[in-house]
Amino acid sequence: MIYREAGDFKTTYQADSQTFPLRLDRLGYYALLAVAFLVIPFVVSDYWATSVLVPFLIYAIAALGLNILVGYGGQVSLGTGGFMAVGAYATYKLTTAFPDVSILVHVIVSGLITALVGMLFGLPSLRIKGFYLAVATLAAQFFLIWLFNKVPWFYNYSASGQITMPERTVLGQIVTGPATPAWVKYIVCLTFAVSLAWLARNLTRGTVGRKWMAIRDMDIAAEIIGVNPLQAKISAFAVSSFFVGIAGSLFFAVYLGAAEVGESFGINKSFLVLFMVIIGGLGSIFGSFAGAAFLVLLPVFLKNVLVGGFGWPTDLAAHIELMIVGALIVFFLIVEPHGLAQLWRLTKEKLRLWPFPH
Amino acid sequence: MNEHMTTADFEPYTTADGRRIGGVMMDLRNITLRFGGVTAIKDISFDIREGEIRAIIGPNGAGKSSMLNVISGFYVPQEGEVWFRGKRRPALRPYQVARLGIARTFQNIALFDGMTVLDNIMTGRLTMMKSGLVSQALWWGPAQREEIEHREKVERIIDFLEIQNLRKTPVGRLPYGLKKRVELARALAAEPSLLLLDEPMAGMNVEEKEDMSRFILDVNDEFGTTIALIEHDMGVVMDLSDRVVVMDYGRKIGDGTPSEVRNNQAVIDAYLGVAHD
Numbered sequence: 001m002i003y004r005e006a007g008d009f010k011t012t013y014q015a016d017s018q019t020f021p022l023r024l025d026r027l028g029y030y031a032l033l034a035v036a037f038l039v040i041p042f043v044v045s046d047y048w049a050t051s052v053l054v055p056f057l058i059y060a061i062a063a064l065g066l067n068i069l070v071g072y073g074g075q076v077s078l079g080t081g082g083f084m085a086v087g088a089y090a091t092y093k094l095t096t097a098f099p100d101v102s103i104l105v106h107v108i109v110s111g112l113i114t115a116l117v118g119m120l121f122g123l124p125s126l127r128i129k130g131f132y133l134a135v136a137t138l139a140a141q142f143f144l145i146w147l148f149n150k151v152p153w154f155y156n157y158s159a160s161g162q163i164t165m166p167e168r169t170v171l172g173q174i175v176t177g178p179a180t181p182a183w184v185k186y187i188v189c190l191t192f193a194v195s196l197a198w199l200a201r202n203l204t205r206g207t208v209g210r211k212w213m214a215i216r217d218m219d220i221a222a223e224i225i226g227v228n229p230l231q232a233k234i235s236a237f238a239v240s241s242f243f244v245g246i247a248g249s250l251f252f253a254v255y256l257g258a259a260e261v262g263e264s265f266g267i268n269k270s271f272l273v274l275f276m277v278i279i280g281g282l283g284s285i286f287g288s289f290a291g292a293a294f295l296v297l298l299p300v301f302l303k304n305v306l307v308g309g310f311g312w313p314t315d316l317a318a319h320i321e322l323m324i325v326g327a328l329i330v331f332f333l334i335v336e337p338h339g340l341a342q343l344w345r346l347t348k349e350k351l352r353l354w355p356f357p358h
Numbered sequence: 359m360n361e362h363m364t365t366a367d368f369e370p371y372t373t374a375d376g377r378r379i380g381g382v383m384m385d386l387r388n389i390t391l392r393f394g395g396v397t398a399i400k401d402i403s404f405d406i407r408e409g410e411i412r413a414i415i416g417p418n419g420a421g422k423s424s425m426l427n428v429i430s431g432f433y434v435p436q437e438g439e440v441w442f443r444g445k446r447r448p449a450l451r452p453y454q455v456a457r458l459g460i461a462r463t464f465q466n467i468a469l470f471d472g473m474t475v476l477d478n479i480m481t482g483r484l485t486m487m488k489s490g491l492v493s494q495a496l497w498w499g500p501a502q503r504e505e506i507e508h509r510e511k512v513e514r515i516i517d518f519l520e521i522q523n524l525r526k527t528p529v530g531r532l533p534y535g536l537k538k539r540v541e542l543a544r545a546l547a548a549e550p551s552l553l554l555l556d557e558p559m560a561g562m563n564v565e566e567k568e569d570m571s572r573f574i575l576d577v578n579d580e581f582g583t584t585i586a587l588i589e590h591d592m593g594v595v596m597d598l599s600d601r602v603v604v605m606d607y608g609r610k611i612g613d614g615t616p617s618e619v620r621n622n623q624a625v626i627d628a629y630l631g632v633a634h635d
Contacts, residue, residue, distance in 0.1 A: 013509045014502065202497040206505060207487045214470050214481050221468035224430060225548060226456035226485035235491060283472065 019201055036190055041183040049182035050255075056296040057189035058250050063276040063288035064200050065243025070274070071282035072204055073236030074216025075125050079137040081269035082144035083241050084248025085261050086114045089154050091249040092163040096156055103168040103176060107192070107249045114245020115238040117144075122237025126230055141270055148261040164258040176253045185254050192250060196243055201285050203239060212236050213283070244273075279332055281341025290340035298325055370408075373600065380408030382441075383584055384429065384552060389438035391424055398424040399435065400608040406552065411578055412586045413595045416605035417628060422588045423465060425605070426554050429586070430462050431455035457485050461550035463541045465557045465588075471530035475540050478529050479515060482547025483508045512547055518580075519543050519573060535566040539573070546577060553577065555587040559594060567591065571598060596620065604628070 008023055010016040020026040044053065062080060069077050090110035095103060121140040125133050148154045155163050167177030174180050175188055203209055211232040214222035223229055252259045259265070272295065280291020299321055306317035336343050370380045384406040391399040399421045406412045414422045427433045428440065431452040440447045442458060450458075461482070470478050487508060489501040516522055519539050524532065529540060538558060545553055558574065559567045571594055577583050589595045595602060596616040604612035604619055606628040612619045619625055 013506045013513075017505065017509070199495045202501075203491070203495050206494040206497070206501060207484060207489065208491055208494050210473070210477055210481050211484060213473050213477070214484075217470035217472050218468050220432075220452075221464065221470070222481075223452040224432075224456060224462060224464075224468070225481055225544065226453050227481075228453050239491070 017205065019205070033194065036194075037187075041187055044183060044186060046182040049186045052297065052300055054182075054185050054189050054255050056292055057186075057193040058247050058255055059273065059276060059296055060289045060292040061189075061193050061196055061250070062244050062247035062273045063280060063292045064196060064285065065240045065245075065247060066273050067277045067280070067282065067284070067288045068200060068204070068212070068243065069236050069240035070277055071284065071287070072209060072216065073212040073233065073240070075122070075233060075236060076130060076134040077137040077237075077240070078134050078267070078270045078274065079121060079140035079144070080244055080273045081265040081267060082141040083114050083118055083244040084251060084269060085144055085148055085265035086117050086241075087111060087245030087248030088252035088259055088265065089148055089163065089261075090114065090245070091253050092156075092165070093154065095166065095168060095253075099166070099168075102170060103253065104170060107246055107253065110249040111242040111246040114248070115242040118237045118241020118244070119234050122234050122241075125233045125237065138267075141267055145261055145265065160260075162258055162260045163252065165253045165256075168253075176257070178257060180254070188254055189250055192246060196246065197285055197289070200243070204285070208235065208239075216283075275329060279329060279339055281339030284339070284341035286344065287339050287341030290344070294340065295325070298328065377409060377579060379410045379600065382406070383408045383443060384586075385441035386425075386429070387439045387441065389425070389428060389435045389440070391421075391428060391433055391435045398608055399428070401438075402605070402608075402610045403438075404603045404610065404613055406584060406586050407601075409578070409582055409584055410600040411574070411598055412584075413599035413602045414586065414588045414605065415590070415592070415595055415602060416611075419607075420605040421608040422605055423556055426462065426556050426586070426588060429552075430460060430554055456548065459549070459551040460554065461545040461548040461552075462554035463538070463545050463556060463558060465560060467534075467537045467541055469529045469537055469541055469544070472528065474526050474528055475521060475532070475543075476512065476516075476525045478540055479512050479543045479547045480508065482544040483512065485548065511549075515543050515546050518546075518576070535562055535569075538562070538566075538570065542570075542573060542577075546581075546583075549581075550583060552584045552586065555585060555589075557588050557590065559589060559591055567594060574598060 008021070010021070015021075018026075020029055040053075062084060066077065066080050069075050087110045090113040091103075091106050094101070094106040094109060098106075121137060124136040128136060149161065152161075155161055158164070165176045167174055167179060169175060170188075173184060175184055204212070211222070211227050212235075214225070214227050215229060215232045215236075219229060222232070248265065252264070256264060276291035276295050277288065278291070279294055280289070281287025302321045302324055303317060306312050306320060307314055312320075332340070370378065372378050382405045386405065387403050389399055389402050390397065402421075402425065414425060416422050424433060428435050431450050431454065434449045442460075447458075470481065473481075487504055489504050493499075494501045516525065519542065521536065521539060521543065524536065524540075529537065532540065542555070542558065545555075555574070559570050562570065574585060574587070575598065578585055587599070589598075599616060601614060602612070602616055602619045603610060604622070604625045606624075611624040611628055612622040614622070
């Protein structure tokens with residue numbers, strides 16, 4: 001009743017192909033953006049910004065990237081952690097080599113470097129599919145981590161083998177390093193997340209996205225209508241790795257500040273982002289955000305309830321929390337295998353009629 | 359010049375219903391295709407002329423689909439030559455064949471189930487869309503204009519095939535007959551000069567077959583598209599096609615107008631069986 005499409009007519013193809021065809025959706029989206037940019041930075045506490053919102057936004061970028069590859073391109077990857085490491089180390093090397101260039105430029109260039117690495121490791125996808133490709137990308141994960149551990153040049157020969165982000169400013173405001181205010185971290189990540197989501201949306205609604213989806217749904221038919229499989233698969237790997245690289249770069253530069261490669265970008269990270277994509281919904285931009293929110297917010301929420309609410313010891317709560325998250329993942333996948341995005345779609349269909357039964 | 363092509367074959371003529379049939383568009387010369395020890399196609403030659411509807415018929419396992427796969431580039435024959443528009447076609451990948459203006463549908467529908475009807479048909483125009491990755495990512499002028507330009511063309515095909523109400527429906531949800539129609543729409547969106555249809559009416563009821571036949575005739579008539587089709591329904595084949603190739607066990611056993619083929623003894627034997635004495 002309240003949520004409806006009646007009376008919302010389109011008279012041009014341009015109007016028909018916009019991201020939010022319904023006026024109500026559009027207004028809701030603008031309102032959300034306004035709150036995110038203009039309200040939250042002024043009211044958010046340091047705890048919420050640094051341990052909830054910033055990781056959520058960074059994981060959302062990584063999930064967007066992986067969703068482009070897995071959800072739209074149909075190519076499985078378990079190398080996300082490794083590609084995030086490429087982004088992080090690229091940023092570290094760039095910003096220590098060219099301290100005068102803006103860190104924002106470095107982050108984007110790091111994304112481009114990761115895109116190149118991703119294309120290289122995407123080459124096996126031309127020959128192998130499915131689980132076999134997953135194993136091939138797993139090789140990327142282990143190789144990259146090994147490389148960053150083994151070659152001291154990557155961590156500038158530091159004694160600890162860690163990389164530490166120096167302080168950098170944008171327009172006179174400190175954006176990296178320990179002295180960064182929490183709301184600045186939040187704004188930086190939010191800006192990247194929103195712009196990248198917009199790019200992803202544009203790519204997936206146009207020719208490039210159709211090529212990816214065609215290869216995903218039926219590669220033989222895709223080829224017969226003129227899709228070059230090499231080009232489609234490699235471009236999916238490139239774009240996906242670009243996003244993942246930026247996520248890795250922000251994860252290191254803005255969120256962690258210092259990183260040790262095996263710990264921060266290990267295989268666990270690859271699985272975590274893959275779970276986000278699956279739980280959120282394959283082939284959905286909204287799903288990437290929903291999945292990231294689910295897996296970042298749920299542990300925080302559970303910790304607050306278990307430790308804060310019930311007063312359980314922290315170690316017990318941590319284990320229970322793992323079990324609950326695991327059970328919820330299984331539960332969600334059984335109830336809705338197409339993820340949170342599909343649940344949202346179904347809710348909207350129901351809302352069209354609500355509160356009337358017919 | 360091959361012996362099977364006489365000069366008479368090159369004479370353009372006009373059919374009884376006023377369609378113009380031009381010269382030879384695709385010429386298949388002595389095609390032999392083997393899979394290991396199995397010879398799927400044995401030394402077959404025939405041609406397809408500009409503007410005609412050419413049927414390939416034969417019992418199951420005769421090699422009809424293999425023939426279509428040779429034309430669309432899935433299989434590269436061990437022997438023989440494929441000539442297209444007067445030039446010998448080298449061994450090409452299927453996506454390169456698509457760029458020559460050859461589109462096809464499949465016996466088992468090969469649509470993209472996760473995409474809407476509109477997106478499926480839009481994929482038919484991929485070879486014509488030129489805007490690059492960056493301009494699409496930013497969705498600025500040229501990319502958006504191109505998208506809308508092609509959308510208009512696609513909408514015309516949607517109108518033509520009468521599937522306006524299904525535009526935004528995911529293809530996976532459609533019934534069989536409509537899927538076949540969407541697949542035809544996707545092939546048409548590529549504006550092919552040669553359209554290959556692999557059993558376009560398999561599994562359809564009489565009404566759906568009539569609809570599909572009408573669409574095939576309309577496509578040929580309105581767009582002047584040359585059509586090569588495989589079909590089992592003899593009534594449909596005889597009504598639709600200008601010329602028919604008959605295959606059996608990988609060989610060509612008949613070639614000519616429907617009435618010629620109908621009276622060909624080898625064809626009758628292949629379809630009705632021969633008494634062995």
